[in-house]
Amino acid sequence: MNTFFLVIGIGLCVLVFFVLYRVVFGPGVFNRIAAISAIGTKTLIIILIMGIIYNRIDMFVDISMVYALLNFIGTLAAAKYLEIGGEKL
Amino acid sequence: MIRKTDDIIIRTVARILVPFIQIYALYVIMHGHYSPGGGFQGGVILGASIVLLLITHGLVETKKKIPEKAIALFSSMGVFIYAGIGVLCLLLFGNFLDYGKLSVILNIPPAAARAMGILGVEIGVSITVMAVMISIFTSISTAEDHSKYDKEH
Amino acid sequence: MEVTLLIEAMDSSFRVLEDAKNQAVDIMNSAVRVTSETRTIEEKKLVNIFKGAQSRRAILQNTVATFVILFGFWTVLSGIFDLFHLTLGVICSLIISILTHDLLFANVRVGDIKLTIIRFIRYLPWLIYQIFVSNFYVAYLVLSPKMPISPQIIRFKTKLESDISWVVLANSITLTPGTITIDIKDGEFYVHALAKKVADDLNTGEMEDRVAHIFMEADHIYVQDVLDVAPIFGVLRKGI
Incomplete structure (x- = not known):
């Protein structure tokens, strides 16, 4: 079972690089924000899979919840910054 | 940065999410000795919940919930709790923050007294961290000019 | 004198x-x-x-x-x-x-909280079933070589009244694959749909009826009530 989760985790790590391409070269700011949000979601799942591999799922669930929360607030703040134009805060 | 959003979805979701974020932050603070987390992390999450409220509901509505005087009071109160517990240990002929000596007051064995002392210190740390996070955010996003902001709204 | x-x-x-x-x-x-x-x-x-x-x-x-x-x-x-x-x-x-x-509970009428929560929990299985079904449809759209998509933006005026019911409807639409809520302005929903079938599913308004049933809004025949009555009609028809 551990190998199964390990393979899934490595696969997700590889997928992160595909999304990273969108972050670096993506045309426009909105593509970048959406891509960063997607990377955050993938990282969350990777953290949970690490928890299963290390048999400490109760700890890693807490960490993943904090990560999801900060990802949400960060995306929201970036979107809000863009909404008002960025010149006047 | 901190005026009200027009988007009703974001506002409502944030409104529903804030109590859960806060109870989660308190859980992180109180269970610092069983699971990852502790005072600083819990304080950051508490601060993040208020920052979420600031982003979505604006400065004026958030001030009604937690006025700036309260934030200033909290930021010093946390330090006071931290130092107070430390000095209390000094007064009981121990070292600074030597929680074992608290067992005399609390009527419990020294090991349990240490756990309680650490819990109190973590609560103090979290209160300070929360207040400082909020005040940094408000200061940056209003460019330290609240009076002008108040006049505009 | x-x-x-x-x-x-x-x-x-x-x-x-x-x-x-x-x-x-x-x-x-x-x-x-x-x-x-x-x-x-x-x-x-x-x-x-x-x-x-x-x-x-x-x-x-x-x-x-x-x-x-x-x-x-x-x-x-x-x-x-x-x-x-x-x-x-x-x-x-x-x-x-x-x-x-x-x-957490802004603008809720006194005495409604319990019923709302119960009805919301009863709404979830239907939503999950919808997500399941349209997941397969979107997977078919993506995997078929002809790409039979016809992207469109639907605008419809909702009969729901409170903000929380708007948000539940908008999030249900977004959670269902193939449709995404873009904006809500003055009670009008702007929804992006991937294909015609998905848009037709949305236009029947069943999801809106169910959300209205949760929050007890809008005077209309509740879908849930119809569903509750349906077996009785079936028995009657068989009897005739």
């Missing part, structure tokens, strides 16, 4: 009488004013007490409901059931429910 004295005496007596009359009128007027003032004050007090009792009841109900939900969340998170941690949970939930009682 005597006549002038008499006239003066009469004058002074009349003056005294007039003064007395004026004073009496003043006293009467002031008494009337005082009574009317006290009456309005008392009426205001009564109204305030009534309003205060109503709002206090709403606040109490919101606080208790928030406390129960937060304490449930705490026990799920904590997983430690000794006295110390449960007491900590009660204290923390109490603090937060008192501070944020108007955030």
Whole structure:
């Protein structure tokens, strides 16, 4: 079972690089924000899979919840910054 | 940065999410000795919940919930709790923050007294961290000019 | 001499009488004013007490409901059931429910919370089934080599009234694959749909009816009620 989760985790790590391409070269700011949000979601799942591999799922669930929360607030703040134009805060 | 959003979805979701974020932050603070987390992390999450409220509901509505005087009071109160517990240990002929000596007051064995002392210190740390996070955010996003902001709204 | 004295005496007596009359009128007027003032004050007090009792009841109900939900969340998170941690949970939930009682349940009518929560939980399986079905459809769209998509933006005016029901409908639309809510403006939804079938599914308005049923809004035949009655009709038809 551990190998199964390990393979899934490595696969997700590889997928992160595909999304990273969108972050670096993506045309426009909105593509970048959406891509960063997607990377955050993938990282969350990777953290949970690490928890299963290390048999400490109760700890890693807490960490993943904090990560999801900060990802949400960060995306929201970036979107809000863009909404008002960025010149006047 | 901190005026009200027009988007009703974001506002409502944030409104529903804030109590859960806060109870989660308190859980992180109180269970610092069983699971990852502790005072600083819990304080950051508490601060993040208020920052979420600031982003979505604006400065004026958030001030009604937690006025700036309260934030200033909290930021010093946390330090006071931290130092107070430390000095209390000094007064009981121990070292600074030597929680074992608290067992005399609390009527419990020294090991349990240490756990309680650490819990109190973590609560103090979290209160300070929360207040400082909020005040940094408000200061940056209003460019330290609240009076002008108040006049505009 | 005597006549002038008499006239003066009469004058002074009349003056005294007039003064007395004026004073009496003043006293009467002031008494009337005082009574009317006290009456309005008392009426205001009564109204305030009534309003205060109503709002206090709403606040109490919101606080208790928030406390129960937060304490449930705490026990799920904590997983430690000794006295110390449960007491900590009660204290923390109490603090937060008192501070944020108007955030979790804003604009909820008194007495509706329990029914709303029960109906919301009964709505979830249907939503999950919808997500499941349209997942397969979108996977078919993506994998088929011809790419039979026809992207379009639908605009429809909703009959829902409160903000929370708008948000539940918008999030349900976004959660279902193939459709995404772009914006809500003045009760009008702007939804991006990937294909015609998905858009048609949305335009039937079943999801909107179900959301209206959860929050008890909009005068229309509730889908749930129709579904409850349907088996009876089936039996009747068989009998005929």
